[in-house]
Amino acid sequence: MVSGVDLDLVLVRAFVATAEELHFGRAAQRLTTSQQVLSKRVARLESLLGVRLFEREGGTRLTEAGERFAPAAREALAAGERAVAAALGTGQVVRIDVWGHLYAPMRTVAQAVAALGPVRLEPGPARDWPSVAEMLLRGDTDLGFGRVHPLGGGRDAGLAQRLVRLEPVDAVVSTSHALAGAAELRPADLRDSTLWCPAELTRLDFLRRFADEFGITRRQDGPNLGLDHLVEHIRGDAACFTLFPTDAPLPDYAGLRSIPLTAPTPLYAWSLAWRETRRHPLLDVLLRGFADVGRARRWLEYAPERDWLPDTDHAKLAGV
Missing domain, CATH: 1.10.10.10 (Winged helix-like DNA-binding domain superfamily/Winged helix DNA-binding domain)
Structure with a gap:
């Protein structure tokens, strides 16, 4: 009262x-x-x-x-x-909204939720990080999971996050691409190719920063029509490439090559986010679940001389 x-x-x-x-x-x-x-x-x-x-x-x-x-x-x-x-005694519910669907975020979440025991996890699809930030601040969801990046205008004030996974990404090209025969590639090797972005580039912070860092000036974006559409576009354009997490499943590899990137290896940062003044009672349990799986699977390995992270992701390492 x-x-x-x-x-x-x-x-x-x-x-x-x-x-x-x-x-x-x-x-x-x-x-x-x-x-x-x-x-x-x-x-x-x-x-x-x-x-x-x-x-x-x-x-x-x-x-x-x-x-x-x-x-x-x-x-x-x-x-x-x-x-x-x-x-x-019916157990608690944890609402979690995920984004970055082409990169299959739930495959990472699924490995950590075992720590929650009988608690029911209610995942929901979200458009991008700005939309999840708004939902967290409104109280429409308990947690967010995806790649978190700074939002201008104080739109992320009051939100907290924890880095839980750094995932290497590969270059995906068609088998007719000029570099398709390479066993591995440096990011700089892709400067004469066109980066295909499966959504508006303004919404894809990681791809935009990658292109800026490694001098990829040819960029093409389009609507996010799903993974099958992405695959068909790359198959049909020998000048294009895109980036895809090493462990994420690609449908039907026929006509595609997934080539490891080295010197340096770009890492995609997955984070859990929540509202600071509204911590779910099971947040700490879930964070421990991510930490345990992360240690076992070496999810947070980072070597500056070997790997590349966008500048905005470096600060997240300090909180791990």
Whole structure:
């Protein structure tokens, strides 16, 4: 209780649904109740708090008070769900949103979640790191997993991260590429080739930094239409190459060559991210799971004279 207000989670749930839908009718349908009942619940919550949470004229919009209340309201609901699960002995749920889907992030997560025991992991697909950062700050997810890089404008303020894996990447080319016969390549050997980026290059921080570092001036990007589309594009263009994690599965290798990169070997940094003021109760258990698997599989080996990491990833090593 704060200032004599005892929050009823039924009212909070009505608010959160309405805040996310910005439409009383759709929110009522989502909660399988009537619009009249939903409106009364939101009005009751506003009365208890003594503030208006929504503007209702000309469409439904959050007020400034509603904007401030929304993140904490989502946290309250999540805490309530965890409390019920603990009381019933049904186990806890950990929501984790992953990005970098062409690089198959869940194959890394899957090796660490064994430490969670009976806890249910609920993975969700996300567009990129900026979108996951927003979800973490809103309380819409518990954890994020992928490549974390600095976001401008303070968009990642309040978020924490832990580096859990450094993965070598290979150059993937068609069998008709001029360098297809090489046993290994240096990144600089690719300067006369075109880097194919399977999404807008502005969203692919690692590929952009790699191209800048090694003088790859020919760059081509396109929509992310999945792994099969990526493979077909590389197969069909003898001038193109892309980068792909060494351990990630590529469909149907016919017509492709995956060539190790050396001198230096580029490393792709996988990190776990969370909101500093909303640590999931099982976060430390999961971090220990990543650490144990990482030690066994040598996930965090880095030698400056042998490997290359973008400058923005170096600071992450200090926290491991």
